[in-house]
Amino acid sequence: MTRICVAGGTGQVGREVVRQALAAGHRVAVLSRNPPPGGAGHDDSAEYFHGDVTTGEGLAAALAGADVVIDCLEGRSGKALKTFADGGARLLAAAQDAGVPMAVLLSIVNCDQSTFGYYQSRAAKEKVYEFSGLETVVLRATQFHSLLAGVFAAGARVRVIPVVKGARFQLIAPADVATALLEVALAGPSGQRHRVDTIGGPEITDMRELARTWQRVAGRRGRPVAFPLPGGMGKYLRAGLNLVPEARHGTQTFDGWLAMHADSL
Numbered sequence: 001m002t003r004i005c006v007a008g009g010t011g012q013v014g015r016e017v018v019r020q021a022l023a024a025g026h027r028v029a030v031l032s033r034n035p036p037p038g039g040a041g042h043d044d045s046a047e048y049f050h051g052d053v054t055t056g057e058g059l060a061a062a063l064a065g066a067d068v069v070i071d072c073l074e075g076r077s078g079k080a081l082k083t084f085a086d087g088g089a090r091l092l093a094a095a096q097d098a099g100v101p102m103a104v105l106l107s108i109v110n111c112d113q114s115t116f117g118y119y120q121s122r123a124a125k126e127k128v129y130e131f132s133g134l135e136t137v138v139l140r141a142t143q144f145h146s147l148l149a150g151v152f153a154a155g156a157r158v159r160v161i162p163v164v165k166g167a168r169f170q171l172i173a174p175a176d177v178a179t180a181l182l183e184v185a186l187a188g189p190s191g192q193r194h195r196v197d198t199i200g201g202p203e204i205t206d207m208r209e210l211a212r213t214w215q216r217v218a219g220r221r222g223r224p225v226a227f228p229l230p231g232g233m234g235k236y237l238r239a240g241l242n243l244v245p246e247a248r249h250g251t252q253t254f255d256g257w258l259a260m261h262a263d264s265l
Helices: 012-023 059-063 078-082 084-097 117-130 145-156 174-187 207-218 231-238 254-260
Strands: 003-007 027-032 047-050 068-071 102-108 135-141 160-164 194-199 223-227
Touching: 003 012, 003 059, 012 027, 012 174, 027 059, 059 084, 068 084, 068 174, 078 084, 078 117, 084 102, 084 117, 102 117, 102 174, 117 135, 117 194, 117 231, 135 174, 145 160, 145 207, 145 254, 160 207, 174 194, 207 223, 207 254
Parallel strands: 003 027, 003 068, 027 047, 068 102, 102 135, 135 194, 160 223
Antiparallel strands: none
C-alpha cells in the first residue's frame, strides 16, 4: 500500500486522483488551502491537511510518511499566479525534508511555447521541478472538457456561442488525467532524475463542431459566432500547440463527458 500526498486534492483533477487512489486501496493525504469542514469530504478515508505552499504552512504534516507527492495545484490569477512556481519550490523542498523520494506535476502541453501568462507560470514551475533534488515527472495534458463547456455556457447566456477561428481541441477528461498521474506515481522511482510525459484526449475536433455537440446535449440555444482570438492564447491555438496527435490517451470523448454531466450543463 502506497501513501500518496495529493497537493490540490480538492480541485478538479485532484479530487479524481484522491477518489481513484482510495478505490485502489492506497492511503491518501490531501493538502489544500480549503479542506472540507471537519477534515473529511466525500472520501472519508482520506486525511485532509490545511496547508499553503505560498507560506509553507502545513506542508510538513501533509507530507510526513508519503511515498510520492502528486501536485495538482492551481494558480490562475493574482498572487496565486505570480507565486505559482515559488509555491512548487516550497512543496518540493518540504518533500525532500520529509524524505519523499518522488514528485509528479500536472502541467499543460507545450506551455513553454506560449506567451499566455497562465501557461508561462506553468512552464516556470516545470523548471523548478526539473532542477529539484527529487526524482520528478511532469505530466503535460491537453485542455479539459470542462474548459470549453464553460466557455460555451457563458456565451449561451447572451445567446452567442463563441468559436475561435481556426481552433481545434484534443480535449481530455480529468478522470483520464488522474489515471495517468497515478500510473506514473505508483510506478515508483526509476532512477531517471527528471522526465516529461505528454497525454492528450482521444480525438481532435474543430471548435465549431464541439459547440454544436454542446448545444445538442445541453439543449441550449445560441448562434455560433467565430472570432479571431488575439494575444498569446490565440497564437498558441492557431499554431496547434494544444494538440498532441501522437499521444492520444483515455476513452472519454467530449460527447461522452457531456452526457455524464448533462444535469449540470
